[in-house]
Amino acid sequence: MTTYTIAFIGLGAMGGQMVRHLMAAGHRLHVYARRPEAAAPFVEQGAKGFATPAQAAADADFVVTNVTTTQDVEAVLLGADGVVHGARPGTVCVDHSTISAEATRRIAARLARQEITLVDAPVSGGPSRAADASLSIMVGAPRDVFDKVRPLLSVLGTTITHVGDVGAGQVAKACNQIVQVINIQGIAEAMLFAARNGVDQDKVIEAISKGLAGSRMLDMMGPKMAHRDFSAGIEARLHDKDFAMILDAVADAGLSLPALSLVKGQLTALMEHGWGHDDTSSLLRVLESQQKLH
Structure with a gap:
């Protein structure tokens, strides 16, 4: 495989793993990185640290960004x-952030x-x-640019999909978030319903996980909710x-998406409770806080 000089900007929980x-x-x-201490471990391992994004990009073949x-x-x-x-000129920027299309x-x-190409x-x-x-990885780019960056993306992921031209990757990621977080809200409602009916939540998960209600999110979030493990996999503030x-x-776009609006309201309540740095399974706690005592 051809090796390149890559400028990487954003060394958080995701970006740091990608750099490795x-x-x-x-x-x-x-x-x-905005915080020099975030870059220090990678510099110790052989990366070159720079004071600004412009300096990091100066001699790079690719620039990769992963910020908030x-x-x-x-x-x-x-x-x-x-x-x-x-x-x-000729540099390709690959943005792994989740932002507006x-x-x-x-x-x-x-x-x-400036003859710089952006890939979302x-x-x-x-x-x-x-x-x-x-x-x-959901990619928006002209086909020839996608073919150029795919070898790099294959170092980071196993499912790499060329969705369309620039911006299409971000549209796909928005769709991913809609499906994912509305699903988490549904799991929270199911877990609360089971608990209020005196039924073992683990048994409910076992009973429904192999049927049509089964999903990766149920496999991940169901046990976290059942065992009240709200430590962050992905922090709720990002959702x-x-x-x-x-x-x-x-x-x-002139659309009305009612489930999206409802779940945004629940996420807003989650943030107001101060749980933004906890896992999005905390939507269960939001539901619990909204129930009337009987």
């Missing part, structure tokens, strides 16, 4: 010290003026699947952020 896999594959890593919000992506790619001011297209157009490649699977390189963004896109 890329370094293990033999690529040369340039890293940038649309505004974060705009800042690291287009801001005063952003990638656009350092990357050379409309903003993605706008950022891509701005980068294109949001991921699903959370830190555990980032750790074992089994992420699902709240995603649902707010998706609701804006839904409104812009």
Whole structure:
């Protein structure tokens, strides 16, 4: 496999795991993080640390970003010290963040003026699947660009889908979040219903998990709720952020998605309870807090 110089921006729970896999594959890593201490472990392992995204991107073949919000992506790619001011023409930027599809297209157009190509490649699977390189990756890019970045993506994930042109990956990720979190809300309601009827929640999960109600989310979230393990797999605040963004896109499209709106309300309540850094299985606790005492 050809090895490249890759500038990686965003070294959190997901990004850090990705950097480890890329370094293990033999690529040369340039890293940038807002907190220098986040970059330090990777520098110790042989990556080069830089003070700004522009500096990290200066001699890179690819730039990879994995940050939290649309505004974060705009800042690291287009801001005063952003990638656009350092990357050379022909550089490909791969964004693994979950952000607005409309903003993605706008950022891509701005980068294109400098002959820099943007690929949106949001991921699903959370830190555990980032750790074992089994992420699902949804890609928006022209076909020839997708073919160029696929070898790198294959280092990070096992399901890599070319969804369409730039922005299509973010649309697919929004669909992923809609299905995923509405499912979690349904599991929470089922677990509360079982408990209030005096039925063992583990037995209910066992009874329904192999039928048509079975899902990966039930397998993950059902036991967490049954055993009141609300430690974060993916922090609920990230789902709240995603649902707010998706609701804006839904409104812009002139759509009404009632389940999406309802679950956003539950996520808002979750945040108000101070559970944003806990797991989204905390939707069960939100439901419990809303019940009238009989």
